[in-house]
Amino acid sequence: ASPCDRSVPATAGLSHDKWEIDPQELMLLEELGSGQFGVVRRGKWRGSIDVAVKMMKEGTMSEDDFIEEAKVMTKLQHTNLVQLYGVCSKNRPIFIVTEYMRHGSLLNYLRRHEQSLTSNQGLLLDMCIQVCKGMAYLERHNYIHRDLAARNCLVGSENIVKVADFGLARYVLDDQYTSSGGSKFPIKWAPPEVLNYTRFSSKSDVWAYGVLMWEVFTCGKMPYGRLKNSEVVEKVQKGLILEKPKTCYKEVYDVMRKCWSQLPENRPSFRVLKEQLIGVAQRLL
Ligand SMILES: CN1CCN(C(=O)c2ccc(Nc3nc(-c4cccc(NC(=O)c5ccc(C(C)(C)C)cc5)c4)cn4ccnc34)cc2)CC1
Numbered sequence: 001a002s003p004c005d006r007s008v009p010a011t012a013g014l015s016h017d018k019w020e021i022d023p024q025e026l027m028l029l030e031e032l033g034s035g036q037f038g039v040v041r042r043g044k045w046r047g048s049i050d051v052a053v054k055m056m057k058e059g060t061m062s063e064d065d066f067i068e069e070a071k072v073m074t075k076l077q078h079t080n081l082v083q084l085y086g087v088c089s090k091n092r093p094i095f096i097v098t099e100y101m102r103h104g105s106l107l108n109y110l111r112r113h114e115q116s117l118t119s120n121q122g123l124l125l126d127m128c129i130q131v132c133k134g135m136a137y138l139e140r141h142n143y144i145h146r147d148l149a150a151r152n153c154l155v156g157s158e159n160i161v162k163v164a165d166f167g168l169a170r171y172v173l174d175d176q177y178t179s180s181g182g183s184k185f186p187i188k189w190a191p192p193e194v195l196n197y198t199r200f201s202s203k204s205d206v207w208a209y210g211v212l213m214w215e216v217f218t219c220g221k222m223p224y225g226r227l228k229n230s231e232v233v234e235k236v237q238k239g240l241i242l243e244k245p246k247t248c249y250k251e252v253y254d255v256m257r258k259c260w261s262q263l264p265e266n267r268p269s270f271r272v273l274k275e276q277l278i279g280v281a282q283r284l285l
Helices: 063-073 106-112 114-118 121-140 192-197 202-217 229-237 250-259 270-284
Strands: 026-035 038-045 049-055 084-088 095-099 153-155 161-163
Touching (some): 063 084, 106 114, 106 153, 121 161, 121 202, 121 250, 121 270, 192 202, 192 229, 202 250
Antiparallel strands (some): 026 038, 049 095, 084 095, 153 161
16 A cells, blocks of 8 residues: 555455454453353444354364354345354354344243233244244255254344354264264254254254244243153154144144154245245234
8 A cells, every 4th residue: 555545554354354253343241141152142343233252162162164164154144044243263262253132042032921922823923934934044045953943043122033053053062962862962853864863954954843833832841841852752753743732723733743744855845834834824813
């Protein structure tokens, strides 16, 4: 640049690829809770943008693989997906920075608002449709979630619901979580082909989506109640499915049941599910 050039020196910002966030532009605020990777905090980015910051506890994630994948994840943009803004990967622990969702997980939201929600089937169905839209977008981009459940969806202002942590399961190092025999594996959201062969697909996400619908219409009950994981595996392989929640239209339960077809090819796609659920909402409400 010529000496009289007042613009910012050319190198500024280049040291950070567009998915790399400068930690000096982050202000960390209160703790939101902790998950598989450690503590999550609310923060401000560039002084004004509300963010959630996952601070990855050392040894919990295969970091280099994730940082590579982050470039792809930042390109996945949809109203019903929690937006990944970027990562701080130049020092440890690495930070994963996403948009902030002020009401926390869908599971806790359902449990906290059970009284007002049980009589509001329209809102419950709308929440399911929002998750379906986010999942249909991931399906269109051949992106598999691998751990879709109400605990991994988040609620923002005006009852907006977004899918979070899509694809992140691939980078968890804890084999109690990654192997289907492990104590932390989400057995109750897994179809037969995942229980038997860990064969994940958008159709295994559809099975999990059916369980998420059941979570929504029971306002956050635990699927299969207090059954042990080993008992659930046995029953699911025998074709047992979750019973119809009391406050749930039969048409809605019929959609859930299709998500639990034993064979993946017999389950609807998220694209078809979205059309069916919107159709049910128009007829019923
Ligand atoms: C009135 N209420 C008061 C209490 N309350 C809260 O404290 C509260 C408010 C907002 C919250 N928001 C967020 N919370 C989180 C959050 C908080 C704790 C843990 C986690 N989850 C994780 O750390 C996590 C989740 C899944 C996974 C795998 C890979 C296994 C799928 C790995 C790690 C997320 C992430 N977010 C991303 C965007 N917004 C949020 C979370 C909690 C909710 C509102």
